[in-house]
Amino acid sequence: MFKKILIANRGAIASRILRTLKKLGVGSVVVYSEADARAPYVEEADEAFAIGPAHPKESYLNQKALGDAIRSSGADGVHPGYGFLAENPDFCDCVEKAGATFIGPSSRWITAMGHKTKARELMVQHGMQVGSGSGLLTEDAAMIDEANRIGYPVLIKPAAGGGGIGMLPAHDESQMLKAASRARSMAERGFGNGDIYIEKLVEKPRHVEFQVLGDANGNVRHIFERDCSIQRRHQKIIEEAPAPGVARSFILDRARSIVSTLEALPYDNIGTVEMLMDQNKNFSFLEMNTRLQVEHGVSEEITGVDLVAAQIRSAAGESVADIIPQDISVSGHSIQARVYAEDPKKFLPSPGPLEKYCPPKGDGVRVETGFVEGMDVTPFYDPLLAKVIARGDNREEVTQILISALEKFQIEGIKCNIPALVKILRSEEFQSGDVHTGLVNEVIQG
Incomplete structure (x- = not known):
């Protein structure tokens, strides 16, 4: 150690x-x-x-x-x-x-997965289903040809980086060429790499990801899944585990397939395989994040596994078999809401002083934050203030625990997105479990 x-x-x-x-x-x-x-x-x-x-x-x-x-x-x-x-x-x-x-994982896996088109190619080589997409695109003519082959609508994406930056939809050729220019510029500013490619834009998909842990001997285990469909500007704001409304046998089959693929690489530390699930419940590979996720806490809450400790122990040379219990199982439900210093309608950052900052406390509530009252929220960093995580026996109970916790969160001096989070959590669409990546716009703008 x-x-x-x-x-x-x-x-x-x-x-x-x-x-x-x-x-x-x-x-x-x-x-x-x-x-x-x-x-x-x-x-x-x-x-x-x-x-x-x-x-x-x-x-x-x-x-x-x-x-x-x-x-x-x-x-x-x-x-x-x-x-x-x-x-x-x-x-x-x-x-x-x-x-x-x-x-963290070896630099070769960070390199391989960090470039999205190369990651897609690698996963195809190992038999994983990926959505329809292109390779790197530098010329307008080639982009037009690829978009016609894939079929509109398409999504222009940076090949490097993540976090939703530079991801722009296009429904026709004119939109695509304008979006491509913007995407290149955003990618260059955000990641120092202007490479872009296009994918088929899936209408109202669910974003389901699988938590994994590998070790230096090539052994890999999964720690189940998370649903991260509630997003604004392609960035997650509410995550939960397990994924609602999907048969456990279906999820576990996919998780085992992912483990087989990663053991074949072989992958050697913590990571998350992100998938899109269409309305027919078909999964396709989206990307792999070679790090701890912002939303790791919901997986910890339903399994009892400290993922930070697991990542450290793996890097120290311990075997996955000694880190992850053999009989690990899902217990209860957990939902996380990301509290941002931003306007709750337009989702624009709201820097300023935290004149009052009192996170909620209570049974089934966990808050992760790096702020205290009196600090300033600066424009230099992501405006995430806190992650409020609720846990309970079932999804309905957890939703109510989280709503109550958010309403008790006292923040003054800046705007925050708590009103938007509560509106989403109270919506019929969310409470039914019929979630998808377009739900935020439907609830907030509808």
């Missing part, structure tokens, strides 16, 4: 990883930008290193500053969290050069 782990991240995930390190008895090191100097985890960690100004390029994306912190602290492990450098193979090399272990 590691003696000391540096957390190369901020916010809710830094607090979450720190909690597990304390439970494991592992020394903790956090890093922070000038904007995060008052974050609670900075005081709670064993050691804390300032790494630069607020702008991510000068702090959380600054590999030199992070490498210096690793060396100065003597950390022998580095947990990247999610976002920032979590899926950057160059950062894996930076960590190793600093004398530490990157807590």
